[in-house]
Amino acid sequence: xxxxxxxxxxxxxxxxxxxxxxxxxxxxxxxxxxxxxxxxxxxxxxxxxxxxxxxxxxxxxxxxxxxxxxxxxxxxxxxxxxxxxxxxxxxxxxxxxxxxxxxxxxxxxxxxxxxxxxxxxxxxxxxxxxxxxxxxxxxxxxxxxxxxxxxxxxxxxxxxxxxxxx
DNA sequence: GCCAACGTTGGC
DNA sequence: GCCAACGTTGGC
Numbered sequence: 001x002x003x004x005x006x007x008x009x010x011x012x013x014x015x016x017x018x019x020x021x022x023x024x025x026x027x028x029x030x031x032x033x034x035x036x037x038x039x040x041x042x043x044x045x046x047x048x049x050x051x052x053x054x055x056x057x058x059x060x061x062x063x064x065x066x067x068x069x070x071x072x073x074x075x076x077x078x079x080x081x082x083x084x085x086x087x088x089x090x091x092x093x094x095x096x097x098x099x100x101x102x103x104x105x106x107x108x109x110x111x112x113x114x115x116x117x118x119x120x121x122x123x124x125x126x127x128x129x130x131x132x133x134x135x136x137x138x139x140x141x142x143x144x145x146x147x148x149x150x151x152x153x154x155x156x157x158x159x160x161x162x163x164x165x166x
Numbered sequence: 167g168c169c170a171a172c173g174t175t176g177g178c
Numbered sequence: 179g180c181c182a183a184c185g186t187t188g189g190c
Binding site: 040041042138139140141 | 170171172173
């Protein structure tokens with residue numbers, strides 16, 4: 001069953017490019033990967049309750065020089081248990097989680113478009129229409145956060161893309 | 167590398 | 179359930 005465009009949600013997802021960049025996603029098999037390692041309850045709840053296949057994703061480079069939106073992606077799967085929580089060798093192993101009642105979730109994210117221009121955090125701050133964007137808010141540390149449909153369109157335009165294509 | 171912000175932990 | 183200590187995030 002298809003979802004109406006009006007129900008589509010948009011997200012900004014942060015990754016440190018030294019760890020995993022948008023180009024890494026673009027070059028991955030089927031241009032997609034499991035977004036594992038989330039260990040924040042609010043983000044877990046976004047994945048569980050509010051994300052849907054087809055939602056738009058602004059792929060944001062944090063701890064980059066400069067930080068900014070590097071590409072466009074989509075949510076490509078429903079939420080499922082994050083396998084790294086069960087792996088003692090994984091960086092984000094969680095010994096308190098069990099397979100019967102997994103604490104942490106992941107979703108698949110798939111790259112769908114390269115930006116014509118990188119949209120730096122200064123570019124975002126300079127756009128009056130983006131003044132309420134959560135990623136620009138002081139002290140905002142969530143690695144995944146919602147973006148409004150309007151902000152989505154403005155950011156894509158700053159990146160040289162037409163939101164109607166995505 | 168600094169440090170403000172803020173989520174989590176754990177003693178009480 | 180309070181709250182101080184601690185750990186992490188992420189821009190600068």
